Amino acid sequence: MTNMEQKNKNAILLLHCPDTQGILAAVTDFINVNKGNIVYLDQYVDHENNVFFMRVEWDLNQFLIPAEKINEYFQTLFASKYQMQFSIYFTDVKPRMALFVSKMSHCLFDILARYTAGEMNVDIPFIISNHADLQWVGEKFGIPFHVIPLNKDNRTELEKEEMKLLKDNNIDFIVLARYMQIISEEMIQTYPNNIINIHHSFLPAFIGAKPYHQAYSRGVKIIGATSHYVTSELDAGPIIEQDVVRVTHKDNVKTFVAKGRDLEKIVLSRAIEKHIERKVLVYQNRTVIFS
C-alpha cells in the first residue's frame, strides 16, 4: 500500500498504445536483458477500442541503464514504434501535493492523519483555503496554510496568486478536499488529470450543488461519494473511486451529511493513494486503475 519501507529505488512505467502482438514481451524483455528485476506488472487490453495498457515497476539496483536515461531509451526503442503514450516515475521521488479546503475538516484530517503516520509517500508543501476556519489545523500539523478568500469578484486576481504558489512550490498535483469553489480553466489545463476532487454523491447522480439534499428529495436508499479528476465540465471528469452506504427513511439530510463524511474521506484518500502510487491511467474520460 505504501512505499515507505522501500530500500531500493524502483522505476515505474505507465503506458498505453494500440494493441499489437509482442508489446508485453518486448517491454518485459527490455527490462530483463538490462538486469532490471520486475517487482510488479499489471496489464490490460481494451478489446473494444484495441488499446493496450500496462504498469510495470522494476528495481533499479542492477539496472544497466542510468535512471536519467531510461526515458530517452524507452522513447527511442519503443514509443514511436508502438505509438505509445508513456510516463516514467521513480519511487524515491515523492510527488508534491497541494491541498485545497474550505470549511469542512473531515477530509483534511483524514489526509493529514495518514500523512503524519507515514502512510502517504508524498510531500504537502501547503494548504490553500478560501476561508480561515481550518487555519488552526494547518498550524497543528505544521503545514503552511494560505487563506486566499477567492470569490466571484476577485477570482481572476486571486487565482494568479494560487497559480504562483503552485508553481513556486513545484506542485505535481492538487487535491480538492471539499473545496467549494470552481477551478479555473487555466488551472485545469496546467494540471491535466492532476486535480483530484471529491464529490458527495454517487456520480453521475446529483451533479452540482447540494447533492445530499437532492438525494434526500429523490428518496434514494443508498448514498455515495465519488473521487474524480477535474475537467472543464462540472463533475464529469474521469472517475477514480466510488463507494456507497445504505440509508433508510429514518435518515434525513443531516444524517446523510454525517454518514457521507466517512464515505467522502475514505473515497478521497483511496483515490489519492492510487494517484501517488502511479496506478491510475486515464483514457477516453475513464480510468484504468491498476491493482
Place this chain on the structure above:
Amino acid sequence: MTNMEQKNKNAILLLHCPDTQGILAAVTDFINVNKGNIVYLDQYVDHENNVFFMRVEWDLNQFLIPAEKINEYFQTLFASKYQMQFSIYFTDVKPRMALFVSKMSHCLFDILARYTAGEMNVDIPFIISNHADLQWVGEKFGIPFHVIPLNKDNRTELEKEEMKLLKDNNIDFIVLARYMQIISEEMIQTYPNNIINIHHSFLPAFIGAKPYHQAYSRGVKIIGATSHYVTSELDAGPIIEQDVVRVTHKDNVKTFVAKGRDLEKIVLSRAIEKHIERKVLVYQNRTVIFS
C-alpha cells in the same frame, strides 16, 4: 420473512397522519383493550414534515371486534380524529400478483423459484409478455402465460385486453420483471403504488434506455439496480430498494449485463417481499420501509 407457517390470522394496520401526542398510545390501547395480541409494531415520525407513520400487526384469535368490522371501527374511532390515511390487511388473504416479462428470464426464474418453494405469500394467476420467448417457463411452472404482442401501433387495443385480464383475475399488484414496454397512464392510475418495476441502474443515474451502456460510457466504478413503484414520470417513482456491485476497468457492457442480472433479480425480489408483507408506505414520492 414469510408468513408461510402462520397458524393465526393476523391483522396488519398501516397508517400515516399528522403527528400529534397520543396517537401511538391510542392505537395500541385500542388493540390491547379489545384483546388483540400485538406481534409487530414499528413506527416512525418524520419531524421535518411532522408526519407519523405506523405499522402494527396483531393476532385476531381473541380479538373482540370481528375482522370484517375492524375497518369501520377504526375509521369511526380514529381516522377522522387524527386525519389518518390507513389500510387494513389480513395475513390469511394472499395478494394476487401479475407478472409482466419480455425476453429476459433471470428475474422471472428468481420469482418463480421463491414462489414454488413457498417463500412468497402470494398468488400468481398469470404471466403476461409481449414476446413468446419465455412461454416455456410459464409452462414449466404451470402458470398461464399470455402473449400480448403489444407495440406502439396496437397499444391502445391490446392494453384493453391486459386491463381485462387484470380485472377478471382480481389482481392486486403488478410486477414488471424486466418488461420492456411503457405502462399506460390508465394502468398506472388503476394500480397506484401497486406496479413494481426493476430498473437496471442506480437511479436517478442513467434513467431511460440502455443504462449499462450509459454507465460504461461514464466510467463508473459501481453499478446498481433500483426497484420502484411506477408513476407517470419515467423511472421517477418512489424507490423501494436499491443495491450495487463493484465494477472495474476490466468490465465492459457485456459483463455489466451479467453482473447486473444478479443485482436486478435480488433487488426486485426484495421489493416484492416487502410489498407482500405490507411493509411499504408511500409518502411524497418516498417510501417508508418498515423493518
Place this chain on the structure above:
Amino acid sequence: MTNMEQKNKNAILLLHCPDTQGILAAVTDFINVNKGNIVYLDQYVDHENNVFFMRVEWDLNQFLIPAEKINEYFQTLFASKYQMQFSIYFTDVKPRMALFVSKMSHCLFDILARYTAGEMNVDIPFIISNHADLQWVGEKFGIPFHVIPLNKDNRTELEKEEMKLLKDNNIDFIVLARYMQIISEEMIQTYPNNIINIHHSFLPAFIGAKPYHQAYSRGVKIIGATSHYVTSELDAGPIIEQDVVRVTHKDNVKTFVAKGRDLEKIVLSRAIEKHIERKVLVYQNRTVIFS
C-alpha cells in the same frame, strides 16, 4: 447524528422488561400526560425470549416532573410493576470518555478529528497509553496524555494508577483505540458494557493475536473489523458494529493492515457514536442497536 445543535434538554429512557400488553401505551402515556414532547421512539420485541426493549427521548421543556425526579417516579410507577431494567440520561450531560491507545494512530486521529470538529457529544479528559509514541498527538490536540508503561510484571501496580485516573476524572466509559493490552477483571467489572474495543477481524473469526496474519493464512476473500464491549472472555463480548472490505489474492498481510486501518477506525467511531447517543442496549451478550 449528533446532539450538538440541540437547544432543548431532552431525557432519554432506555429499558427492557418481560413483554406484556400495554407497556408501550403506559410509558408513552406517562410522558404525554406530563407534557413531555416525544422526539424519538423506537421499540422492539424479542418474541423468542419474550422481552420488550424501548428507547424513548422527549423534550423536557414543559415536562411537569423535574429532571432529577424522573428516575424516582419511573421506578415507583413502572419498574417493579413491569420488572423493568431501565436507565435515564439527559442530553445536556456529556458522557466522559477515556481513550486507551498503544502505538497505532489511525483510530486515535479519527476520534480526535470528529471530537475537535464538534461531531461527538462527549468529553475526553485524557488519553492513556502503554507507549510514548503517540504523546505528540495528545499534545497537538491539547489532551492530557498519560504514559503508563504497563506490562505483565507491573500490571497490578500500574492498573491501580489507571483506575485512580478513571475515578478521579469521573470517566463514564473507556474506548480501546487499538490498545494492545489485556484489561483487568476489576476494570471490566467497574465498567460493565462501558469498555468498547475494536478487534481487527470479523469476529468470531480470528480471535486473539495477529488476526490479519490468520486471515491471510486462511485465504479469505473479505476481511472485517468488529467493535464490541469488553467482557471477561477474550473477544467474546457483545458486538456493537461490524464492517468488511474485499481482498484478493493480490493482497498480503501488509495490504490487509492498510485496508484494515480504514475499516477499524470507521467501525470503532460508529460504535462510539451509538454508545454516546445511548442507542445501545445489551441483553444476553447481544446488542439491541436503536435506529
Place this chain on the structure above:
Amino acid sequence: MTNMEQKNKNAILLLHCPDTQGILAAVTDFINVNKGNIVYLDQYVDHENNVFFMRVEWDLNQFLIPAEKINEYFQTLFASKYQMQFSIYFTDVKPRMALFVSKMSHCLFDILARYTAGEMNVDIPFIISNHADLQWVGEKFGIPFHVIPLNKDNRTELEKEEMKLLKDNNIDFIVLARYMQIISEEMIQTYPNNIINIHHSFLPAFIGAKPYHQAYSRGVKIIGATSHYVTSELDAGPIIEQDVVRVTHKDNVKTFVAKGRDLEKIVLSRAIEKHIERKVLVYQNRTVIFS
C-alpha cells in the same frame, strides 16, 4: 462472463512456477511466434513465496501448433525448464458438472435458471440427492435426478453407486448445492479442487452444523456465505468466493435463513462461473482468482 457467443476456439493456459526473470516474455513470445492471438492475459507474482501465476487465453484460428499437440509442446519447451505446473483447456469443450442437492431448492434453481438461459458454458448430465424432495425440479428442467438415500449406515455402498455415476458420465467437477452429507475421502481424492461447496457462514467463523444458529447466538451484525473447494478437513478448503449481508437485532434465525438463501445462491453461482471459466488456481490452500 460467458463463452456462449464465442465463434473461435481458444486455448486457455493456467500455470504456476517459481518466479524467475523472463517467464512471461517466454510464454507470450511462444504464443505470438506461433501466430496465436492473445485475447486475455493476467498474471500475478506472490513475492513472499516467490511464485509466478498466469492465465493466458489465445485464439487458435491461425495457431501453428495443432490443439492436441499444445500440451506436449508446452511440456517440452517450458514445463521442466521452469518447474511449471500447468493445465491447458479449450473453450469449445464444455466441462461436465454433477449437482448434489438435499432438500433446499434455492441454489439448485439459481444454477438451473442460468444453465437454461445459456449463461453457463457447462453440461449437467445429472443431479444426485439423498432425498426425493427436489425430484420434480429435475423433471421440470429435464435433467436426470438420482435419489441415492445415503446415510451413515449405507454410506460405503451407496458412495460406490455415486462414484460409478460420476465416472460413467465423465464428470469433471461436482457442485454441492446445499448437499447435507459428508463427502468421502475417496471422492475428494478423485476430484481434487473439483468439488465446490457452499457453506452458509463467513468462514472460518461458524464451521460445521447450524451456522445461522451459531451466528444468531453470537450476536453478529453481518452474516456471510462462503464457496470453497472440498478438502479432507471440514469447511477448511481453499475459498473461492465470499459475500455478506447486514443483519440487525430485529433478525432471528428464521430471517437469517431467508437472507442467507440469496447470499448462498449468488456466492455459489459466482464460484461455479469462475471455475468453469478456468479462472481459479489453487496454491497452498488459497486461490488465485484471475480477473
